[in-house]
Amino acid sequence: MGILLGPDSRLVVQGGTGREGSFQTQTMLEYGTRVVGIVTPGRGGQQHLELPVFDTVAEAVREVGANASVGFIPAPGAADGIMEAAAAGIELIVCISDRMPVLDTLRAYYFVKNKGARLIGPNCPGVTTPGVGKAGIMPGNIFQKGPVGLISRSGTLTYEVVNLLTKAGLGQSTCVGIGGDPIVGSSFRDILGLFNDDDQTEVIVLLGEVGGAAEEEAAEWIAAHAKKPAVSFISGRTAPPGKRMGHAGAIISGNRGTAEAKVAAFQAAGVPLADTIEQIPALVKAAL
Amino acid sequence: MGILLGPDSRLVVQGGTGREGSFQTQTMLEYGTRVVGIVTPGRGGQQHLELPVFDTVAEAVREVGANASVGFIPAPGAADGIMEAAAAGIELIVCISDRMPVLDTLRAYYFVKNKGARLIGPNCPGVTTPGVGKAGIMPGNIFQKGPVGLISRSGTLTYEVVNLLTKAGLGQSTCVGIGGDPIVGSSFRDILGLFNDDDQTEVIVLLGEVGGAAEEEAAEWIAAHAKKPAVSFISGRTAPPGKRMGHAGAIISGNRGTAEAKVAAFQAAGVPLADTIEQIPALVKAAL
């Protein structure tokens, strides 16, 4: 039945009255997502896209039973929005916002952790569970329900891969963009654990990139705990060290975070690695 | 067997190399207290009063098994000393220091609480368990072992009462000066709970004063939970409102914290009240 976003999820959109927030709320509704309200401080009591608008997340929880949130809040207020959701009792917090100062994210990370909530992002495309809904900005038309669980640090590259999978007849259980920042709420490892316990998911695709050690950790975890096969891909093989490749997290520092190290880690863990994204569907089929 | 300071207590003196700290360490040793070391940052490795000196409390815990501390640190560093003791795993932390900024105390209070340690003070004369030892500045010669548990917000007034009790043949189980500040680590109520469960203690004497609501809380607690008789006394009956009577905590704010309210609370709880301290021994004898 997929992970994170399920049939019981009642989504509130933080910042859903802004230009981008409105557009994305519309696409989430069109995809069939159960969006129960919008939170924009100072606009409580209004209606927007036929949804009730609340001043605070706490009100949305109280009034319409929201238990999941997706945030389109500009970076300066994004951490506060995450913490507000966690304090209000939201269980799944998806933060789309990019360019968040990493120290803001760090504090929000611990705040969410202490509340026992789950944070996806920031700087991510969100979560899509085909047939259920999407909390984020992924284009809904490329998805199809199926057995592939997908985790990725990037956005558009993920859509490419989903598109390839769907065209190859390989539907998805849930697709999770964990975000491209150096610190994100949920790591590859965290999401791997959820897919591991999900009945619908039969194979996991993991899209990594240069920077940090999340891929190495994931490879170790797979070797030790995975009950299902996984397929991996690393982008940024031609990225030079010391340069931030768009994502704040995609930077090779000294000799840490190189594509080589990640490739080696997956090889050591026995996880098949695609050289190009076009190879992924075949590897998935072989693993099923 | 008394409370807080017992036969297993291994006391370290924070700031025990200073003038006052040295003098008081000497009196604690003379009283027979098991003092196992002194902590003065920067003087680790030395000997003082034939005791080993450590740079940090953590070292004292590691090297000589300290589990209680008494602090003679000037106010600006007192909160840090309290937190250092708590972080090092000290279970009983007695802070003698006066003139601590109350916001420093507040932060230290929560720090200690989170570590699960017990703080007595600040701005207090400490804890004396006759026959075992003393952590603080009470004059040892006035004490005698016996059945009276004593809790007080003041210092010298407490010695007066102990002196009267001893002269009347009423020994003490433990005498606790909780401190005269608006915020102290342990309240009347906290210490009442300990005496309630202590076999040696047969009657509790509570010396209160104007300011705050700790006496009212204590009276309520006694009415609801006390397994032993209690006797009380309130000083500052002639204190005018709005003036801080030496103790930072001894101030009547508006009509809060008056002697009248405290007297009324003890009366309502059925706790005998002495008009002068000289009456206390007789009330204790009547209660035994």
Add this chain to the structure above:
Amino acid sequence: MRLFEYQAKQVFGGAGLSVPKGMVATTPEQAMAAAEQLGRCVVKAQVHVGGRGKAGFIKVASNPAEAGELARRMLGAGLKGYTVHQVLLEQALDIAKEYYLGAVLDRDGKHIVLMLSTMGGMDIEEVAATHPEKLIRLTPDIWRGPLSFELQDMAFAAGVDRAVYRKVVQGAATVWKLFWQYDASLVEINPLVITSSGDVIAADGKFEIDDNALYRHPELEAFRQASEEDPLEVEAQRRNLNYVHLGGDVGIMANGAGLAMNTMDVVAAHGGKPANFLDVSGGAKADVVQSALEVILQDPSVRGVFINIFGGITRGDEVARGVVEGVRALGTTVPIVVRMAGTREEEGRAILREADLVPAMSAADGAEKIIALINGRGA
């Protein structure tokens, strides 16, 4: 330490809170000059007591002549025992709403409580009693402070006008910041005025600072000079003594606040009138005791002094030496009764015996003796 309204507003303004344009005057002429610049204005007596409005110490002046006349009436006048030395003249505000915003140390709850209400302009304790749902409290984590969303939740829960909620939230954040920055025990803005044009203005200000933390606030020294405090208390504070002037004729010195309070109580119970509270505190040395005696005797009402010492951290011999030296240095003829017990009491008494001081064996004995001496009956 309490700040005057105009001082509190200086602090508020420095932290970015809007305050009315205003000027302080100590003479009617200054008040008139200020009113020339301010136009229609409010004249407010600067004293550390509430209820100024009801007592006629806050008045609107339509022109400089009126302002001068109001200042003339207020300056030098007394209010609840305090004398007005300064008036604050402020531009009159176009008031649409009056809110309450404050932060206070809750000693029993062990929190700093931020409070917000849309029922400002009246005594907040009355609001708390009659409309508790209208007073929203927030107790932020003591290390972290209030997060923006917490302040926002508070503002919406209080029913703050959406048009000004951002400014109110900003104001609450500033109050918290100032509370910690200045080691406050109370910061209160009542009323926080919302003007017709949507400005949010601190129209009054209370600011109390923890005396124990003043050592880290040398920047507040300037505020102290303008104080209306009792000159004897100011002198005692300068000498770092815990002294409270009470107005009777029996000077009191004790070591320890509890003992000093009790000494007052005992003196009063025996029919005496305590002139002061004075705690020479734990580690008092000869020079401190001497200094304390000097302050007590600076009070012209004092006709005798009762010194009540029980030695713990304070050593009896040092106290005795201080008393003897103090009496000698001052050459005073006022009767002094000394009662001493505890650490090194024998050594202390030996020193006292050499001087002409009346010994007492208990607080009650000492109280009786000093009262008798003051009344000319001998001890």
Add this chain to the structure above:
Amino acid sequence: MRLFEYQAKQVFGGAGLSVPKGMVATTPEQAMAAAEQLGRCVVKAQVHVGGRGKAGFIKVASNPAEAGELARRMLGAGLKGYTVHQVLLEQALDIAKEYYLGAVLDRDGKHIVLMLSTMGGMDIEEVAATHPEKLIRLTPDIWRGPLSFELQDMAFAAGVDRAVYRKVVQGAATVWKLFWQYDASLVEINPLVITSSGDVIAADGKFEIDDNALYRHPELEAFRQASEEDPLEVEAQRRNLNYVHLGGDVGIMANGAGLAMNTMDVVAAHGGKPANFLDVSGGAKADVVQSALEVILQDPSVRGVFINIFGGITRGDEVARGVVEGVRALGTTVPIVVRMAGTREEEGRAILREADLVPAMSAADGAEKIIALINGRGA
């Protein structure tokens, strides 16, 4: 954003850390003048790379003539691909000991790690590898920051000389404070010099700031002007674009960092040399795409551009409009291959068809086409 050593030291000095007396020079004449004032001094090339000492870019000058000569040799010289534009001249220190003090964001551990070692002056990663017990780490609570005793414990655990431990503790507290104050990702003092007279001095300084937080640090703008960064990257940053100059001839634009990286990888896999990384990001609009194209084409090495778009949050029609408008405005003749899929791809393609742009159906197809066009073989 990385600060130069001399900039880091300005920040350190402003926060109360001791730094050597020094001056910056951009010409040998300035260096000589500085040395006249400083006396015996160290001449240090200001570049953002390590290993300056070994490479001869940190040298002692005994007199002004030597300082001038050293500056002449260093200025304009290259070190690991960076050009030296400035030298820092500093009074030589009387070094007794060299410590290491730093704070770094540990992205995988999710902490800010304060680090202290008495083995300073060498690469700290080497110390960590060879003498791990000599590198003491502290991960303070993220809201509370390090408490004094925690820093003290760290100092004693590191074996810091007792005579200077207070200054070292103060330095560590300041490093933490600066880390948060400036949204740093790295603050490093290596070596922290202990002089023979017991002074504790930041003899070097590394300071890296989170680019995402620069919006709240306008005070750092002044530092940027003196930067040695690639002029194309500076221009892109000014335009708020995620651009990295790579040096090849195939200009690359994609929406999304992952897609842009993968486009680079695919171009390289097909034998092309990427000229740049450029992510027009999620919500890119026509003007952004046009601006991005302008920056790519400012690179004289670029002989063709491959635009790879998959529409999620970005709408295909807007991207297409941006590309067409950009090409028109620039009047460029450089071949441009566009591959577009996802949200509103049909509308986007319709717009592209109207202009003279080469369509591609996949990344591989696009890479092949642009490489063929650049090599004059047509698409």
